[in-house]
Amino acid sequence: MGELMATAIFHREFNWSRPKGLGFGAKPSDKAQTFPRDFIDRAVASGAATEVPRKRKKKAGDGSARA
Numbered sequence: 001m002g003e004l005m006a007t008a009i010f011h012r013e014f015n016w017s018r019p020k021g022l023g024f025g026a027k028p029s030d031k032a033q034t035f036p037r038d039f040i041d042r043a044v045a046s047g048a049a050t051e052v053p054r055k056r057k058k059k060a061g062d063g064s065a066r067a
Contacts, residue, residue, distance in 0.1 A: 003054075005034050005035070005036060006036075006037045006040035007032045007033065007040070007051070007052040007054070008026075008032065008033060008035070008050060008052055009030065009031075009032055009049060009052060010026045010028050010029055010049045011028055011047075011048060011049060012028050013026065013027055013028060013048075014026050014046065014049065016039055016043070018038070024036065032052045
């Protein structure tokens, strides 16, 4: 299953609407903003934003310490 949400840093204002009329808008900011994946993909493609990689959670027992 694909990611539903994504995070990006917006360098300029960006507005986009889905074909059925639901729209999104982001203002430029140094802080990461989270939006639906399709909105972030289009903002990155237009040069308005840079995607922030997701932080991966460590699984239990992934520590490097050995007994």
